[in-house]
Amino acid sequence: MHIDKGKCVGCANCVPVCPMGAIHVGADGRATVVVDECVECFTCYRGLSTEHLPGSLIRVLRRLLKLARLRFEPDPDVCPTAAITPDELRWPRTLRREFSDPLERHSSTGMGGRGTAEVKTNELTNRVGEGLAGFVVEFGRPGVGVRLHDVAVATKELARAGVTFETENPVTYLMSDVSAGQLRPEILNEKIMSCIVEFRVELERVPDVLRVVEDVSCRVDTTVAVGVSARCDAHGEDPLKDVLAGQGYKFHRGKVNLGLGRRSNPAAEPTATSRTGGHP
Amino acid sequence: MTNTLHRYGSPESAADDYIVFVMATKGVNDEGSEAKAREFLKVALEYRPVNLGGGSQGGLYRPTSRLNPFIAYFTSRRHAISPRVLMQEIEAPGHAAAVFDNREAFEEFVAAVKKMDLGLSVNASALVEDTRCACRKAGFQPHSVEYSLGFRGRTDRLPDGRVLELTTMCGHGMVSASYAQKMILMVKEGRVTPERASQYMAKFCSCGVFNPSRATRVLKEAQQGVPAPLGV
Known part of the structure; x- marks a missing residue:
């Protein structure tokens, strides 16, 4: 994943969104992805809504708002310029996305x-x-x-x-x-x-x-x-x-299989693994 | 896809968090499983779920890829899609999830799913004893159980208990600790309502198993100054 520097306006909405903390706003005022820390989970790319506004327009708007002592602040779930861009992944980096x-x-x-x-x-x-x-x-x-x-x-x-x-x-x-x-x-x-x-x-x-x-x-x-x-x-x-x-473990939460599945595909073998007795 | 085993919190804090999901197995019961998963969600709607999952593009709450300033700032943004749209997105092999925030709805839905006899594997993720009780009331016994033993290792790298209660509701880790912290801060400052902050977080969970109702309760506790639960 990388951030298109031409589009990014440094609103920093993508920074806290990254589960790995791999995005920061650099000295140039634009967001950057630390490639080695990025796990290609696509959270930033897919989780944020996007507005596709021109970066130059936002920068001008921000300057004008600043004159009026106001701040440009999009909703916290929005990338205003759709600057987050996926990379084409090659092995073994493809594993990052598959597991993330x-x-x-x-x-x-x-x-x-x-x-x-x-x-x-x-x-x-x-x-x-x-x-x-x-x-x-x-x-x-x-x-x-x-x-x-x-x-x-x-x-x-x-x-x-x-x-x-x-x-x-x-x-x-x-x-x-x-x-x-x-x-x-x-x-x-x-x-x-x-x-x-x-x-x-x-x-x-x-x-x-x-x-x-x-x-x-x-x-x-x-x-x-x-x-x-x-x-x-x-x-x-x-x-x-x-x-x-x-063994001293404390536990209260879990996943329970209710046992309601059955073989239904026409070609499927009859259930050979069903438990004997008591189970529907 | 549904990764709900290790949701953090005390037994009391799990009292508003119940998930029921169906899965098909390839080559065994996947033929026609999309229609069965849709039927599962259709019946789930009668019990007022707080979130749904199963769509190939995400859960009920999801981001908008083509916002414009008019929609973003001058109209009321939609943060969730219609359950009907989600049902249409279900692909083979079908799977679907419904999240409930009260035990009564959960128990009634478990009984309804048994009655539906879909033939898909049905699982419940909740307090194990609550699920056993729901099965008994519906007249059957569960098949297998998987217990969460919690977190080990470098637990010093984990955030506090309140943040964990929020982030672990997406088992795939799509809701980041920093984002949950930001939402807590924004709620405390009155910049966003607990309900809206919950929706913001729910959008990152592409399986639709994030519980926005529980998240709202956690955020309201933060707003009211209730001390955060102890971390791991």
Whole structure:
């Protein structure tokens, strides 16, 4: 992303909008994007309304208003001159947008977002089966951002702990050696908004794996958001709750799959993964 | 697309924040899923949602790409599109989200979705016990649960709790901490109403899961001088 200096009038509305703090108004009175800090999330480009006013007109208007001790101040959600301009991205910078702009699809998985459908479609995919726990460990969230070399520190440590990485996850696709959690070397300095490392372990291993997650969280230069999932029993309860509480975790919020999905495409196989008993 | 797991706040502050969303799975139940997602939103409207998502171009609140000075300064700007337009934008594989600001509407909608029998995967993002309770009242049990364990690592890089309550309502991080701080400041100075500031922030969330009603409440607390919740 860059700011068209010919159009920019330095109103600074784009400055606070940038989640990475990568935009500032320089000595020339025009906004500038710090390219290495920009994660190509398109928040500034897509989130601000645009007026397409000529920059020269605004500059004259501003001088006149200043004479009357008034200030030119557009609404805080407007770029008055539509000065924000996307760049054509090349590999590996394309990764920045894929992991940062939720409307962009990953070239690896064809999906948008930061990870997979997790347990959101579990009644159909059986991604997290009975006796298993699914982990979604998101690096860079909320709004801090992360370099992929920090993610690599974590994936290597998790691989050492023997977790099974989710194969359809875009981070797994970036691994040159999945068994070692090794990310491709040419991407390690890329900065992204966040990415989700997904893996499964047996329920009884949850306390050990949580310790590894806590440990790697202390070693990376970013924030880490942790989520853990499991299947419910016929009474709607899950075995994970007690495991987490036993480890001293406090939790109240979560995503619950109501289990209402079913195979409906004519060519789709009959549901082979539906839980036995109690579930509609 | 819907990234709603780690919304920051105490259990009390989640009492006006309930999200229900549907997803199709490619090759499994995606055929005709656009129409089902539209039907989901159509029924959701009966329960007065505070935001909707699912359009390929963004949620209900969105920016205008062709403003002109007349619209911007001399007429009342539109900050949201019509739900009908959003429904038309839904593409395959269909997905849609509805955000509610009260438990009653949430529970009634969960029961309605069960009755609709769309065949798409339906998820609720809220206090887990509230969702379990809603399922029980509707006569069924949930399939899977994913708990948020919160934030770890360099939490010293995070803003205060009030800003986090606002920014984490867009899980993809499109509402920046600086912008939320600016909105809090503008509301405190009386330069913008809490309702309008909430709409400004909601426009950045392209999934339509930002809860402007909760944001308005948070901004009003800031305006009234209620101390900000503790950060992480």
